[in-house]
Amino acid sequence: MVLKTSTTPEQMGTRILEALVEFGADPDAMHPDATLESLEIDSLDMFELAQILHQEFGIEVNPDDFEDVATLGDAQAVLVGYLK
Amino acid sequence: MNKQPAAITGVGAVTPLGVGAGTLFERWRDGVCGLEDGLGECRDFDASEYMSRKQVRRTERFVQFGVVAAREAAEQAGWEDGQTPCDPHRVACVLGVSLGGTQVLFDQYQTLEEKGADAVWPLTIPVSMPNATPAVLAMAHGFRGESRAIASACSSSAQAIGEGVRMLRQDEADAVVVGGSEACLTPFIIAAFKMAGALSRSGDCRPFDERRDGFVMAEGGGILILEKPELVEARGGEILGYVSGYGSSTDGYHLTAPAEDGRICAHAIRSALADAGRRNEEVDYVNAHGTSTDANDRAETNALKVALGEHAYEIPVSSTKSVVGHSIGGAGAVEAIATLLALRARQAPPTVGLEFPEEGLDLDYVPGKAATLPAPDGDGDGRLVALSNSFAFGGHNAVLVIEA
Numbered sequence: 001m002v003l004k005t006s007t008t009p010e011q012m013g014t015r016i017l018e019a020l021v022e023f024g025a026d027p028d029a030m031h032p033d034a035t036l037e038s039l040e041i042d043s044l045d046m047f048e049l050a051q052i053l054h055q056e057f058g059i060e061v062n063p064d065d066f067e068d069v070a071t072l073g074d075a076q077a078v079l080v081g082y083l084k
Numbered sequence: 085m086n087k088q089p090a091a092i093t094g095v096g097a098v099t100p101l102g103v104g105a106g107t108l109f110e111r112w113r114d115g116v117c118g119l120e121d122g123l124g125e126c127r128d129f130d131a132s133e134y135m136s137r138k139q140v141r142r143t144e145r146f147v148q149f150g151v152v153a154a155r156e157a158a159e160q161a162g163w164e165d166g167q168t169p170c171d172p173h174r175v176a177c178v179l180g181v182s183l184g185g186t187q188v189l190f191d192q193y194q195t196l197e198e199k200g201a202d203a204v205w206p207l208t209i210p211v212s213m214p215n216a217t218p219a220v221l222a223m224a225h226g227f228r229g230e231s232r233a234i235a236s237a238c239s240s241s242a243q244a245i246g247e248g249v250r251m252l253r254q255d256e257a258d259a260v261v262v263g264g265s266e267a268c269l270t271p272f273i274i275a276a277f278k279m280a281g282a283l284s285r286s287g288d289c290r291p292f293d294e295r296r297d298g299f300v301m302a303e304g305g306g307i308l309i310l311e312k313p314e315l316v317e318a319r320g321g322e323i324l325g326y327v328s329g330y331g332s333s334t335d336g337y338h339l340t341a342p343a344e345d346g347r348i349c350a351h352a353i354r355s356a357l358a359d360a361g362r363r364n365e366e367v368d369y370v371n372a373h374g375t376s377t378d379a380n381d382r383a384e385t386n387a388l389k390v391a392l393g394e395h396a397y398e399i400p401v402s403s404t405k406s407v408v409g410h411s412i413g414g415a416g417a418v419e420a421i422a423t424l425l426a427l428r429a430r431q432a433p434p435t436v437g438l439e440f441p442e443e444g445l446d447l448d449y450v451p452g453k454a455a456t457l458p459a460p461d462g463d464g465d466g467r468l469v470a471l472s473n474s475f476a477f478g479g480h481n482a483v484l485v486i487e488a
Contacts, residue, residue: 023138023141024136024137024141024142025138044142044206044207044210047206047207048205048206048207050206051202051203051206054202055203
């Protein structure tokens with residue numbers, strides 16, 4: 001799959017939030033400083049998210065990139081970074 | 085060898101008669117049938133009433149039944165905030181299930197065929213695995229002892245209960261969460277059972293009746309919390325009754341049909357009674373496997389006659405499946421709970437739908453309405469004694485002795 005170069009960071013950030021809410025996260029608690037633990041987002045959510053980002057944006061997510069990720073903002077930064 | 089009975093401190097159930105163990109017993113006792121259009125669906129059950137959106141999304145229906153039944157059981161057992169009352173490492177969990185999450189497997193196989201491997205849902209395995217219920221319950225209730233699933237078709241959850249009793253006796257745990265559940269009312273699984281010749285053609289469940297023509301597939305589950313009696317007393321908990329014996333045998337005869345003479349099933353009955361230290365004459369009630377198949381009901385009747393002799397004619401024998409159908413891996417637990425509550429109420433609920441017993445099927449199957457169970461012997465321990473039978477595809481026979 002080819003990376004869709006027209007994707008903007010804003011589009012991808014929005015899609016990430018949509019997906020996490022779809023997985024069951026509380027939409028009212030989705031702010032950048034919220035920890036993934038407090039949002040009950042775990043590795044299974046990240047596998048699902050990786051599948052969506054691959055299918056919709058052509059991005060190959062590397063699980064190793066998330067070793068030091070603690071907050072939602074950290075996670076979004078890593079994922080949006082794939083666009084660069 | 086330690087033969088101590090396991091104290092039952094909590095029970096919970098989800099069945100076609102509704103959510104709750106009390107609902108199951110009371111509706112069955114009153115002759116209410118939960119079967120419609122040839123199926124036993126848990127129509128009143130909505131997982132979102134009990135679980136978060138995330139939990140619902142990550143669990144198949146058979147797991148959801150287990151979650152809700154376990155919560156009811158833990159509350160009744162007095163487990164504060166649902167958490168184990170003793171060292172979590174001393175609380176084990178063994179649950180029966182025959183097939184597990186068949187719907188998600190089927191759906192994702194279709195996804196594979198239509199969209200390719202990369203489109204298969206990453207949660208397919210954790211959601212469908214037969215051991216998902218013990219895993220989810222451990223996260224919810226905080227226990228950290230041994231946990232696993234048992235798959236022996238229609239005997240799965242009866243064997244899980246028996247295994248829990250053994251764990252307590254062998255001092256491998258102080259408390260066990262046991263039982264099981266099943267939710268496989270999918271077109272594929274229903275067709276598979278139908279083509280194996282097991283399902284009722286008429287859609288009616290009439291155990292022991294001459295018109296019976298197969299079982300009615302159902303869904304549901306039950307959870308029991310068993311504890312060492314002395315530990316329950318030490319924490320001031322209430323003991324609802326006991327699982328005092330467990331016996332099991334294998335026909336080794338046919339992949340699906342029971343041996344008609346019932347002799348191997350009888351061996352399981354005798355083993356269970358010996359395990360409980362009870363004589364034939366002490367049995368007050370039998371909760372039959374009673375599937376409404378031609379072969380089971382005859383073989384089970386023979387087994388009771390072989391095992392109990394003349395006493396088999398003197399006690400009520402009734403089928404819970406007559407009102408909730410056959411929930412396969414969940415059936416043994418649902419029926420063990422129904423048996424416990426029948427003993428506590430001193431009533432044997434009826435075999436609903438039975439009007440014309442087949443010739444030779446001549447035990448007291450409690451047609452029509454509930455029968456009153458006798459008061460316990462004055463010189464005994466004040467308990468009534470019951471058998472709960474489960475006989476499975478594969479020839480796996482499991483019998484529990486329940487007292488209250």
